[in-house]
Structures are given as C-alpha cells and as structure tokens.
Amino acid sequence: MDKKAYDMGDIDYHWCPGCGNFLIMDILKETLTELDLKPEEIVLVTGIGQAAKMAHFTKMNFFNGLHGRSLPVAMAIKAVNPELKVIVESGDGCTYGEGGNHLIHAIRRNINVTNIIHNNMVFGLTKGQASPTSQLGYVTKMQNLGVFVEPFNPLTFAIALNASFVARAYCGDKEQTKEILKKAITHRGYAHIDVFQPCVTFNRLNTYQWFKENTYYLDDSHDPYDRVEAFRRATEKGKYPLGIFYINPKKTFEENLAAYRENDMPVYKRKRDLEKVSQKLLSFV
C-alpha cells in the first residue's frame, strides 16, 4: 500500500497547529500502509470531538456518528460484515464520559474492533473542560477549583472487564505507537489502545514535555497474559507505563453469534428465502 492512499489531498484540517491529533493521524496512516489495508476494506467509526474528526481527514469508509456512541455502531458494522476492518477512534470525553456504558459492554462482548482513544485529558472541541481522565487539581474555566474527581484509569478499567487486548501509547513516539497499533489492529477481538495526546491549546499541564517525562515503556519482563500483574502495572502513577498491558485471547462477538456458528458468509450477503418464510408461517396453523 501507498500511504498516500489515505490522504484527503488539500484540505483544511480543523485541528490546531501542533496538536497531537496530527501525529496520531500520521501514525494511523503508516500503520495501515504497513498492514496493507485498503481504504475500501476499512471503516473508521468515530464519535464527536476533535479526535473524532479523524474521519474527515483520512480517506477510507467512515461513519462519523454521535458523541459517545461509536461502539454500538462499530459492533453492528462488524457483525453485519466481518470482512471489514473496523477501527473506532474518538476522544477521552466521548469514550470514557458520554460513552462509558457502551465501553463496558463492548469489552464484555469482545467485539472485534480496534478502539483508539485520543486521550488528551480534556474536552478539546467544547473548549477545555475537564474530561474523565483529567488529572487531580487540573484547573479549567469550568473546574475553577481544580479537578477533584478520581481520574478514570482506562487500563485498570479494561483489565477489570477482562478485555481481550489492552495497551497504552504516546503519540509523541511514532515507532513504538505504530508497533502497538499494528498488534492491536491484527489482534482478533476487542483491542483497547489509550493514546496519550497533547492538546496544545487547552491542556497546559499535560504537554509533550510532560508526557515525555512521565512515561516509560513496559519491558519484556512484563507478561501480558498475567491479568493481576497487568492490573498492578496499570495502577502505577507518577510515571505511566506504555505498551501492551494485557492480552486475553478469546472468541469474538461475531464468532459467538448463532448466525455465524456454522456459516462464515457475512450476513449482509445472505439472501432471505421467502419460500422458507412461507414455510415458517405454516407452523402457526
């Protein structure tokens, strides 16, 4: 694949210059290139927010839905046509705030999609209110005494729900993020990647510098198949580990569905047999 295949050409990006979203976009495009996925094979499902605008800045099929509601859409798309590669991308507010309930249950179902969360620890598009991942004490115009609510930890959360794949990345590190993303996208089942993303306009606390200083990578000694250990690492504060925390191979949602247990053909391709419907109706005689 050619990375340009995902380019929108000469468009006006809505993001602020220097925003981490640009880096994530670039990483995504390179990852897809290296995985040799065609734009026609992919559906990018997004919510609403700055991150969610990704659908408008990359060339592929997309469903830019509602704030917080991308996961149910993604679930349905993948179930109806498992031949599609479904990637979900949205912000921390969208995914962990408004969309929290869908996140719980998408993880439980093990829907076979890659969920990339741009975690800038702030509501970007609505101009800088705290998000569920905002750090304690973070002051905004809305949270004028500073955030006092326990920050949402996406990793402990996903591990607690026994997710199939749980990782954290930092968009400032292209190569490693790309590696993580590749593993996530090729993972069979739900893959959760929380990506640290600086918001240069509203988040003056969690800057590129800050992320650099406050992150490090899990090393090879970390066993991603050990759930309790994964949890322990995910609780670490001060310096946040990056990498793949937890892998839990299990059947995907589609694989479990009655409609796919004995038949692989995507449901959308199957024709309804009206003769069979007539037969079924006769059972009501």
Next chain:
Amino acid sequence: MDKKAYDMGDIDYHWCPGCGNFLIMDILKETLTELDLKPEEIVLVTGIGQAAKMAHFTKMNFFNGLHGRSLPVAMAIKAVNPELKVIVESGDGCTYGEGGNHLIHAIRRNINVTNIIHNNMVFGLTKGQASPTSQLGYVTKMQNLGVFVEPFNPLTFAIALNASFVARAYCGDKEQTKEILKKAITHRGYAHIDVFQPCVTFNRLNTYQWFKENTYYLDDSHDPYDRVEAFRRATEKGKYPLGIFYINPKKTFEENLAAYRENDMPVYKRKRDLEKVSQKLLSFV
C-alpha cells in the same frame, strides 16, 4: 430503633415466595434498626426491577425512579441535603446494564451513598433474560444458545475505578451480610455492596444451594487496603469470596464541592439573598 418502624404493615409483596429479595429486605431492616437510623432520615433511591420495588415494601422516604438511573438521583439528593442517609438499591440489570455509565462516574466522584445491588444474575421483572452478571452458558428463552458474553465482575470493576468501599455478600447469610452492610452504611463515601440473591423463579442455575456451595468468606488475613490484592481476590472464580474486598478512604463528593468547602449547612437550607443578586448584577455595568 424498633425494626417495625420500617414495616409497611399488611401489604401484598410483589415478589415470588422464597425470593432472595425478602431476605435482603429483612437484613436491611435489621441493619437500620441496629444502626438506629430513623425512617425520616433515610432516603431509599431505587431504579426499576424486582429489587427496585424495595422502596414500596419498606417504610422510609423513597425515590423510585427510572431503570438504570438511581445513582444520579442519589448524588443530587445527598448533595442538596448531606444530613440524609442515602441508600441506593437496585438489580444487576439496572445497575450494571442500563445504568453502567452512572456507576462509573458515581464511583469516581465518590458520592456519599450506599449502593446495594441485588445480584440475581438475571433480569427478574422482565421474566428471565440474561443480565450482565449472568454466567457463561446460562440458557434463557432469549439467550437460547446460552450466555456467551463475559460476565460483568462488579468487584474488579469497582476496584479498577478505585472505589472507596467494595464488598460482596450473600443474602442467605443474614448475620454476616448485616455486618458488611453496617460497615458500608457507616462508611464515609461511596460504598458498593454486590449481594448475591437467588431468583427462585428464573435462575435455576444460581440457587440457594449453588450460592452456598460456591461462596466462602475472605478471612482476616485479607488486607482491604491493598488494591492489587483486592483485585486478585475479586478475580477468583469457582468459589466466590464474600466480604469486604477493598477500602479506600478519601474525600466525598460533597466535601469537595465549592458550596461545602467552608460551610456545612445543607444547601437546601440556605436562603438566596436577593440583595446580593442585585449587587452581582451591578458588576455588568
């Protein structure tokens, strides 16, 4: 207090004879009696479901709201009048299904309420569909091939969100459940108690017998202040531990609110000073 104070007199209970809800009701009444809490001081907030009907079968203030939405109501009541003892009671479907997002954020906020979940691993009121806590393979008319979605683990979940108090009880054991409940109700901050409750009508898998055989108590060696250890114990399957898994003392939601930082008086008692409003308006000149 006299336990009779919470009695509704001669009413027609909507529950099936032998339902675990009767035991929970009895335990609740005894707990409140022993804690000497007056019906007027308590507000019982419930959702919709069999468990949620508790509000109609015990005598105290109550708010029987919508399916899945009890926690935001409870948060507001406690914030407006912290002098009230707010207890939330509902089913596993209500709390972990429809209400999942509120649960996440109520725990994060550390709202100062006791949340008692009647976990019968089934939707009782709607006649026996699987709930988020239904066990793998559990067959219902709806889940006719058996449940294949990862059961929701309320304990790992709450611990992952760093909840202030996390416990599990079994309503078949009155004394121990009462002890746990007492600690939960007197705990300052959000207390989560998942109570195993047999549904004699729809859940023929998780019966009194089953719960008895498949549970045991955490012993004194368990340190409830150790989060990772609490998590580990919460992941145990086969036999499910009961008891207090995790305690994490921290400031409550109300204590953090600007309106209460320097003033304890319940907000609902404070009078608005119109003179001050006039003054404030002058700042717009």
Next chain:
Amino acid sequence: MRTSSFSLEKKDDVSIVICGAAGQGIQTVEQLLTRIMKSAGYNVFSTKEYMSRVRGGINSTEIRVSSKRVAAYVDRIDLLIPLNENAIPHLKRRITNETIIIGEKENIKGAFECSECEVEVPLSEIAEEVGGKIYSNIIAIGLIACLCNVEAEIVEEFLRKRFASKGEKIVNNNIAASRRGFGLADELKQAQKIDIELQKNPRVLDELLLYGNDAVAMGAIAGGCNFIVGYPMAPSTGVLRFLSGESKDFDIIVEQIEDEIAGMNAAIGSWYAGGRGMVTTSGGGFALMSEGLSLAGVTETPVVIHLAQRPGPATGLPTRTEQGDLELALYAGHGFFPRIILAPGKIDDAFYLSQKAFILADKYQVPVFILTDNYLVNLYYNLPQLDLSGVTIENHVIKTDKDYKRYKLTGSGISPRGIPGYGEGLVGVDSHEHDEEAHISEDLHYMRIKMVEKRLKKLKRLENDVVSPELIGNGNYKTLLVGWGSTFYSIKEAMELLEKEEISFLHFKQVYPLHPDTSDYLRKAEKTVLIENNATGQFGKLIKLYTGIEVDAKILKFNGLPFSVEELTEKLENIV
C-alpha cells in the same frame, strides 16, 4: 357439582375468562384451549390483562370462541373460571347475571353478589383423585371443551402432544382429568343449563393463529430483517425473543443490548454496513433513542423501530395498554428530518406493514416506525394464511464506483445508497451537516440549504407512498368513526352492532404522513367521532394539524385497558 338456577341458551359466540394469580397456569389453559377450539373448527380470539409482577397479583385471559370471526375484546363474560379468591372481586364489573361461573367453592364465593349462575365444581378434589391438584386446570379444559361440543379425541390428542415428553403416566393422568371434565360438562348439558350452539367451520383448521408479536417478527423476517437489537421492556420484548429463536434459521444477528441508546445506534450501523436492522422497544426505551433517531435522520440511514406502546408517563403501567406515544414518535429527535409511522390494527396488518417497513426504510432512507401497543402484540385470533405472493424484498443498495458520493444531490432528494466493501467507492456518513461526500460543511449559503431541502423533498416524495386508510361500511356515511392502530376490531365490531347504515369507520394504518385523501373522507361526514386509547386525542391533533379539521366528538380511554366492544357501542349510541 352444585348448580344454581340458570341456563345459557343457543350461544354461538362465547366469551370464556380464566382468572387467577401470575404463576397459576392461566397461560397453559389459554394456549391449550384456544388451539383445541381452533382444531374443532371454531373461530377463536384471545387477549389477556396482567400485572407487572412474576408471581401473585391478579391476571385474566379472555378467550372468545365463535361461529363467526372474532377479533375484539368484549367485557361480557359467558363462562368464568376463577382460579383464586381474588378473581371474582377483580372481575366484578364484568360479571352479569348471565355469567356462568365454574370453580371451587372458595373461589366462587362472592359470586352470588353479581351472578346467579355459579357452578361449584370441586376441581381440586377431582384432581386429587386423578393424580394431584395440578390437574385442576386440565379438568377445566375438558369441561369447557365439552360444553362447546368439542370431540374428546381432539382434546386428548392435544394433551398427548403437549405432555408426551413427560412420559406415559403423566399423559394418561391428563387424559383422565380431561375426561372427568367432560363428565362434568355432560351433567350440565343434561340439566339443560348450557346450550352452546357453535358452528364448526373446517376452513378454520387451516388458518393461522399467531400473536401480534409473532406477526411483527414474521413480517420483519419477510422484509429481510437480519439484525435486531433490543433491551427487554414490556410489551416489546416478544419480538426480540421471537427473532432470537430464528437467528440461525434466518441468518439474523440478534443481540440483547446494554441500553436502548446502544440499540438505536447499532441498528443504524447495521444498515450502514448493508444489513437491515431494527430495534424493538417501548415508550421509555424509545425516549432514550431520540438522539439516535436524529442520527438516522441526518445520515439518511434507514432504520426500523418497533415501538410497542404502554401507558406512561415514565414507568407508568408496564403491562397495560395505551396509544400514548404517537406524538413522541412524531416529534422525537432534534432538528427536522422525514419519517414514516405505520400502525397495524390487525394481525395481518402487523405482518404486511412490518414487511413494508423495511422496504420503505430502504427506499427512502428514513426511519420507519411500526407503532403497536400492548393490546395488539399480546392478542391473537385465527386468520387466513398470509400470502407472500405479492411480497418482494426490494433492495436499493447500489454497488459503488470510484467517485461515489453518499449524499449526491438529486432531484428526488434520494441519493443512491452504497455500503462499505461493495464496489470501488468509499462510503462515508456524517452526523454533522455535510457535503455530498459526507464531510463536515459549514457552507451555510449553499450546502446547508441544499441538504435541508433534500430532506424536505424526501418527505414530499414519500407522501406518494402512503398506505391508504381503510373504510369500513358504506361510502355514503353521515357519521364517520376515526381510529388508528390496535383499536380496529373493537371499533368495527361496535359499529356493526349499532347496525346503522349511515355510520362508517375510517381506520388509519399509516398515521404519518397522513394519506392525501384524509381530508376528503372527513369533510364528507356530517359528524366525525375520534376514538383513541389515550388521554389527549393525539391522532386528532395530527388530523387537525394536517387537514385543519377538528373532529366533532372524541372517545378517549386512558386507564390502561383496551376498548371493549360493549363500551364503544354504548358510547357511540350516546353520541350518534
């Protein structure tokens, strides 16, 4: 057996009611008895009313058995089987001097206040003799079947089938119980107390017997539905459950979802990917879908919504009936976008309209409602076989080419709909106002206007495809009764009982958009009478809005029960 002095003569339309607590097996009696009667060649109808609880309380089922077709609820009770002491007080207002009450002593006590026709039958005692108390119900079945002149073989055949899996002994006990019931009935007949003269009609044997529920679900299957999500909520759950049973046979993805919001968004997602999805829910659940509905509107993604109404507000009366969510269906969602609302009145309507819902949704790329209610989904009666010969599953999805544009501006407002992975093009959809390629557009002076007009145009266009209202009765009416949805048969039967040439009945099975002839129909009448199962006359308001016509009289009911034929007859007599 102790009988008082009464006699039921030459009945050829009998209303049988079984009443007791949840968990007492009313459903078993209902299911067996209706099927037995049908096999005997009688027309049958059944409806139930029940409380929102799993055990206890007081519920009842009405079974009408008749020589002619019956499909409406009547207050009248000809035969009552009270299964506990609460039954008689519960049904007091429906029991008359002519109601024959058959039951155990303690269950019929109090009956004397309202009826003189009690038949005390020591059901339990006889049952014990047969093999245990649980056989009481079967004795009652035998008794009723015999009173209705059903051959014992038919009953025994059914019992044999039903209990086959439980072994020879149980089967025999059941048959013995049934025979005891027959014996009791013979006594009554000989005493000339009861003389039911039902006409048998072999045609009935080949007819269908299905719930409103099943009809909606089967219609969906015939419409190509291959994706359904729902969160259990009375009275909408049956459709989800039904389809979950057909998941494998009919290639349907079925999922009980975490909440209704997810449901609506998933159903929309399914169509985007080329599926044909629906949600099934009730008012409270649908209220939660309002935002999602608007997403279907702006993305122009088809979606089918089965909205089974129950009385609100909020939790309201979960297991009762009402036509109270019409306005919600009409106006839910923020901003303007077109929609279609179908409202079946009969079982066959429920089937054909559900089928059509998928066709319309696909054709116009709009949300389509199947608006039913608790009464409709939980009733059944025998009806002729459903004919699929006129049915096709149109599919408007196109294969995309390289420069495919999802929102291409066209004269009709409808843009050819592609799906991802089918063709060379890319398919994007967007919840913002967008350009032809589905990218965010803030071009307010051109694109926004075009896109709003596009959606308005679709509304105009789909007005050409409206299901016409059905006129029952004479075209030269003076008085026109107006109803919609589930009230169809109650109004029809009441009108027929009135036997007035100049009264006709106009029934709407599509309530939005309204059929263009609506105004003409109404203007022709000297008097219009609106009949609705809600407190404010929501359909009347819609008529006023679109035709300017204010109906002359309204019959509204909002206590959670459906209209009975008798009350409508009475109310109509007062009005006309």
Next chain:
Amino acid sequence: MRTSSFSLEKKDDVSIVICGAAGQGIQTVEQLLTRIMKSAGYNVFSTKEYMSRVRGGINSTEIRVSSKRVAAYVDRIDLLIPLNENAIPHLKRRITNETIIIGEKENIKGAFECSECEVEVPLSEIAEEVGGKIYSNIIAIGLIACLCNVEAEIVEEFLRKRFASKGEKIVNNNIAASRRGFGLADELKQAQKIDIELQKNPRVLDELLLYGNDAVAMGAIAGGCNFIVGYPMAPSTGVLRFLSGESKDFDIIVEQIEDEIAGMNAAIGSWYAGGRGMVTTSGGGFALMSEGLSLAGVTETPVVIHLAQRPGPATGLPTRTEQGDLELALYAGHGFFPRIILAPGKIDDAFYLSQKAFILADKYQVPVFILTDNYLVNLYYNLPQLDLSGVTIENHVIKTDKDYKRYKLTGSGISPRGIPGYGEGLVGVDSHEHDEEAHISEDLHYMRIKMVEKRLKKLKRLENDVVSPELIGNGNYKTLLVGWGSTFYSIKEAMELLEKEEISFLHFKQVYPLHPDTSDYLRKAEKTVLIENNATGQFGKLIKLYTGIEVDAKILKFNGLPFSVEELTEKLENIV
C-alpha cells in the same frame, strides 16, 4: 495609508465587523471595543458567528454602535476589519459599495470586487514598530474608537486595566498602539472620508452589558437556583460555566456530569431533596433527557431546563443558530404530563423568565423550559438595570406531618410538596402510576384515572399563569407579524423600518401553553405573517393546533444564521 475614493457621512448607527480565524483574537477586540464604546456613552450591540473549531476556519463578530438603542443583527457592514485573507470572501455577500474596509494589503485584496472603500493600513508594520505583530488588534481598536469620536483617555484607561497584570511595558505598548490607531483615524477624518456623528448619552454608562447566557444564569440565581448540572454542549455550556464561577458565593452545587441522562435525573433528584435544580443543554443532549423528562412528569417533581437550540438534525451545525427544537420540547417524553415553555426574546426577558421558571416549576410541580438559542445566548447589548424589586423567590415546599401523602388528591391537581427530612412525614415519589402515597398502583378503574386527571388539571390550571405575548405597534393593525424567542429585535427593527402604521408585531415569550388571547390577536388581523428561524414553521403549527388559525404567510430561515434586519425588511416588503 492608501484610501480609495469614498466617504461615509453622518452615520449615527455604525455596524463594525471584525473577521478572521479562530485564535486570532477577535474576541479581545470585541470585548474591549464594546466596553469602550459603552463607556463613551454609545449604545452597543454585539453578535458573533463562528465555526465549530478551536483554531482556524473563519469567524466574525458584529458590533453595532449607535446613538439609539440597538439590539438586532444587521447584514450591513459599515466598517470591516479583515484579519486574514479569507475574511473578504467569507463576508462577500454582506459587503457593499459603502462598506469601508480597513486592513493590511493582503487581507483587503479582493475587496475591490465588492467595495470601493478600502483603506489599506499596514497594521502589522506599525505594530512591529510599537513592539510586535500582536499589537495590530489594538491599533485597530484605537482607529475605530477615534473614528467614533471616543476620547483617547477612555481607550487608554481600558487598556491599562486590561493589561495591568502584564506589567508596565506591555501596558505602554498597548497604549502606544492605540495612539497610532488614533493617528490613522485622524488622517481619515481630515480627508473627510468618514464622518460618524454618534450621539453620546450618559445614561448608557450606568446600563448593563451582559450576554444572553449571563442573563439566563443570573435569572436562575434570582430564582433561587442552587443546583445545576450539565454536560458541555454548545451553545448551552456558558450557563454552566457562569454558575460554576458563582458556586461558592451563591451556594450553588455545580457539577459537570457524565452525560445528559444523568443530568436530568440529578436535577429532578435535587428538587426532591428541597433544592432548586436545573440542567443546561442543547437539542442533542436534551433528546437524551426525554425519558427523564417523563420522570419529572409522573413524579410531579419540578425541574428547570435551559435548552439552547442549535441547528440539527444530530450534530448538525454545532455553533450556529436555529429555533428548531420547539416541537422536541413540546412533545419529548412518553405519556402525557403538563409542561411550560418560556422563550425569551431579549436579555431582560432572559433574566426575568429564567427567574420565573423556578417559581413556576415549584408552584405547579412541572418541568419548565427556558428555550433559547445560539443567537440569543451569545449576543449582548446595553440595557437598563434589572429591577429586582418585584421579584420574590416563592417557595412552595411544606413541612410534612405524620400522615403526609405526596400525591394527595386535591381540587387543583396540585398536592402540597414535602421534602425528606423536613417535618414528621415520609416523602415518596414513584415513576410508576401510583396511589396518593406514591406506591405502585394498578387500580385502573379509580386511581389511574384520578392520577391522569390530576395531571390534566394542572395543565388547565397553569394556563391561568401564562406570560402574555407582547404587542409591538398599533392595536389597530391590519397585518400582524408573529414571532417568538430570539427573533424579537430583528423583527421589531425591521417593522420599524417599514414605517407602516397598519403593521404590528406580536411576540411570544411563552410558547406553551399559549396565552388565551392568542386567537383574538390573530383573528383581528387581515393578514398574519409568521417569522421563524427553522425549516418547517413549528410555532405556526402550534398556533394552528390551539387556535385553528393557519397563518397567511411564513418567513422561514434555516441555514444556521439568524435573521438580519435587512432581509426581514425586504421579505416583509414583498409580502405586505
């Protein structure tokens, strides 16, 4: 400075527009300039239009400075300051031969196509001389202030205050920049190119200048609001942010909540406990609250909803304006329950009606909407001080006694409202249909009917308390313009420009229930013209429904922009 040949004469009502990308400091200019003008004794008005993005794109702010009161958006641009190259193309259709465009060479290029009055000012160059490019804006401020004959001291005083915290040097640079602006203006004046003759009025100095936003929030405070929850969503967030700043001073619990569903339920919970809660949201967020609204309805718990409209469907145009959610507010929620919808048209309305919303909610125990829109919440103008002398915070909460019943059946339908912990009684509320003590009731023949009637009665009763529509103009009109909410001043100014005695304007600030006089007002007119900022004439439909009157003509706009005075004048001229 290069100027072409033009001259702006004896203007006493100037429309100034600043246009550039998000992040270019348009807001700073707007805030400083409006306040400077007001301090000089001029009437000011300001409104903005902006894209849904944080940086880039193209936004503009209009500031009207006038000798007389101004409060409406005009298309006309007298003075335009383009801050980048996209500004002129963006505003093309509003620029005329008389628009004076002042800016850098590259920003005014292209202006010649539409205007002959460009003034090329090397703002950046001069700014660099003063201390850096960032001072361009301040030069422009000085220039405009001077053109409007504002004393330099006033400007410098403001700059001093504004930049005090940044130190002496910055303050001096800003002052120097402003002075350079004054210099440029003097040149223009001397060339007799511009002759603005604004009248100063000392009265203006004591007047208020506040956003619609602030007025809603302050009104809420004056109504006793002590609890607010919201999930950020343009254009409703301002109210939440404002109140979060007043949390401590005014004892208000403020929480940014996880989603809108939680918001509505929490607000209801707050009233239950004796608080006075509100939610603030926009269409999509409110759609999610539909189920919760029904909970307020059935539990008869007061709740106040600030619904700030923006164009849909779905995400739509997040930062634009529309009056498209009236029907959603009217019909949201399943089942029937009464509600009140207030729709301020002016800043003072916004204040008084928000105040009143809390009083009405408490009095009738119903949901009360404050229905604003993006245009209203983001505009401001000077207005006389708000008078609190007539305002009281009624409180209808009672102290309960031992046998308190929350839903006691009363003649009015209103039951005295107790709260937990205040008095000896117990307070229960229930989302099911319930009895007087709030326990689940399936008593269909009495209690259900009583409770439905109770809620219907409240609707009747609150119809006595409807805010009357405001008639602008002559009582003997032939043509009546009809509008509601934020269009007030645009319609008023347009009507005044028409200078036709026989045209009057009826403005509704309560849109539901409608005032009983509505019908009389409309029937008196020979011609009625409905003006609404949406695509389908939602208010017109409501009028038709409740009065039977179909308006004669409609002026609808739905591209996301508010009505300008000129377009209304033109459209009205064509119609009347």
